[in-house]
Amino acid sequence: MLKLTRPPAPEPGSTIAIVSPSAPGVASWPHRVEAGRRYLEQLGYQVRLMPNASLNTAWTAGTGKERAADIHAAFSDPEVSVVLAAIGGNHSAQLLPHLDYDLIGSHPKIFQGYSDITVLLWAFAKHARLQTFHGPALIPEMGEHPKMLPYTDEWMKRAWSGQAMQFQPASGWTDEFLDWDEKRDLERPRELQPATGWHCIRPGTAEGPLLGGCLETISWHIRGTEEWISPEGMIFFLETSEEAPSPAQIDAYLTTFKHLGVFEAASGLIVGRPYGYGESEKASFFEVIEKRTAASGIPVLADVDIGHTDPMLTLPIG
Numbered sequence: 375m376l377k378l379t380r381p382p383a384p385e386p387g388s389t390i391a392i393v394s395p396s397a398p399g400v401a402s403w404p405h406r407v408e409a410g411r412r413y414l415e416q417l418g419y420q421v422r423l424m425p426n427a428s429l430n431t432a433w434t435a436g437t438g439k440e441r442a443a444d445i446h447a448a449f450s451d452p453e454v455s456v457v458l459a460a461i462g463g464n465h466s467a468q469l470l471p472h473l474d475y476d477l478i479g480s481h482p483k484i485f486q487g488y489s490d491i492t493v494l495l496w497a498f499a500k501h502a503r504l505q506t507f508h509g510p511a512l513i514p515e516m517g518e519h520p521k522m523l524p525y526t527d528e529w530m531k532r533a534w535s536g537q538a539m540q541f542q543p544a545s546g547w548t549d550e551f552l553d554w555d556e557k558r559d560l561e562r563p564r565e566l567q568p569a570t571g572w573h574c575i576r577p578g579t580a581e582g583p584l585l586g587g588c589l590e591t592i593s594w595h596i597r598g599t600e601e602w603i604s605p606e607g608m609i610f611f612l613e614t615s616e617e618a619p620s621p622a623q624i625d626a627y628l629t630t631f632k633h634l635g636v637f638e639a640a641s642g643l644i645v646g647r648p649y650g651y652g653e654s655e656k657a658s659f660f661e662v663i664e665k666r667t668a669a670s671g672i673p674v675l676a677d678v679d680i681g682h683t684d685p686m687l688t689l690p691i692g
Contacts, residue, residue, distance in 0.1 A: 376583075376603065378505040378692035381482040383535050384455035386418040391448035391456070392512055394427040394435035396463025396490045399513045401430035403554045406517030407460070413516045417531075419456075424448055427460060435460075438468035445494075446474055449481045456534070461513040462489025462588075467595045469494065475501035484534060486688070487511050488681060489615060490595075492587030495691050497601045499585075507533060508587055508611075508680070509688030518684070519559050525685035533688035541687060543571045549649045549683045551616075564684075571677075575664050578673030580642025583692050586611030588681065590619060593627045597634070605640040611689065613646030613681025621658035628666035637670035645674065646681035 384390070392407075394400050400407050400423065411421045424444035429436035448457045470493070479502035486507040487495065495506040509530050516522050525544045532539050546566035552558040585608040586592075592612070596602055614624070631637065648659055660676055667674055679687050 376499060376503065376692055378499055378503050379479070379482045380505045380536065380690075381484045382455070384419065384484060387420065388455035389420040389422050389451070389453045390414050390458050391444075391451065391454045392421065392423045392427050392458055392460050393441070393444045393448060394424075394429070394460045395441050395445065395469055395487070395494055396434065396459075396466045397461050398430035398433070398435040399461035399463075400428045400435065403513055403517070405557060405560065406513045406554060408517075409519065409521075410512040410516035413522050414512075420453075422454070434463070434465050434468070438465075438470075439472045442469045442472035445469070446477055449478050449483060454483060456484040456486065459487025459491045459494075459511045461511050462487065462491050464490050466490045466493040470497060470601070473497065473501075478502040479504055488613075488686075489588050490591050492591040493595050493601065495587055496592075496596055496603055499692050500601055500603050505690055505692040507688055507690055508584075509533060510686060515684065515686065518564075520563060523685040525679070526688075529686075530688040533690060544569050544679045544685050547647060547679065547683055547685065549616075569679075572675055573660065573677040575645075575660055575674035575676050576667065576672070578642070578671075580609050580673050582608045582641045584609050584611060584644075584689050585691055586644070586689075587613070587691075589614050589624070589627055590617070591615075593630065597630070605636055607639070607641055609642045609644060610636065610640040611644035611646070611678075611680060614648050616649050616682050618648065618650030621655060621662050624659060625662045625666065628662060632666050632669070637667045637672055640670075640672060642672050643667060643674045644678050644680070645676040647677045647679065647683045649682040
């Protein structure tokens with residue numbers, strides 16, 4: 375089990391550096407960037423877009439070296455207390471050969487994101503021995519109209535403060551998408567539907583630090599690499615992306631994890647509310663999870679407020 379450095383809580387007036395490790399979201403949706411900036415400034419922080427964060431080179435925000443340079447500059451800057459991902463994507467792994475983990479580890483700061491940013495959350499934990507945060511990003515959550523959802527706001531601030539947390543389910547949730555390109559997201563707030571609480575697939579008690587992130591990202595970009603972290607004695611958490619992989623695809627991913635001994639090693643499993651699912655798909659989803667973890671007997675809690683549905687919790691890795 376990794377021993378990680380917890381970054382200090384950000385001080386009022388300190389700077390939050392915005393980086394784009396993967397997709398060129400800053401260039402694509404400036405209205406949501408500005409909304410996210412206003413939200414952070416209202417919390418009392420300064421906001422700095424790093425020099426390469428606004429680049430747009432097809433499906434990435436610059437080269438891997440350029441994106442890594444922004445991360446290095448942010449971690450090196452004594453005024454910066456939080457390094458925040460603008461959005462996810464699918465190409466964070468391109469930064470790995472260019473990252474200076476000694477630099478990152480010697481300047482501990484909150485590093486936060488989710489989805490494809492899971493690659494960097496694990497990489498910083500594994501190689502820089504830095505506790506990272508699986509939580510809201512600038513564009514999708516902080517850029518929400520008319521403001522970031524209160525549940526997301528509350529649990530992020532609690533996580534950043536370092537205080538002990540006893541998580542509670544959200545009272546409502548949404549996966550509605552109002553087109554950002556056409557600025558439909560500015561026409562009205564998204565509709566929340568009542569939440570029914572978290573779903574216990576297998577009861578029990580689990581203890582240990584948290585480790586996890588986006589299921590597809592872990593399966594595609596982390597499994598079998600130097601960034602892989604053994605979940606031995608840890609509570610593993612998984613969430614699915616906006617691509618809404620089918621229960622059949624989930625079954626394939628979890629079968630591989632089972633063969634790798636992930637569920638035998640972990641002390642428990644948390645699964646996020648799946649994005650884009652109807653009730654019948656969700657029932658199949660729960661059934662797949664139950665089957666693939668049955669041999670391990672670990673407790674499993676599902677439909678938790680993490681990942682690509684909103685609102686979301688902020689979870690520390692490590």
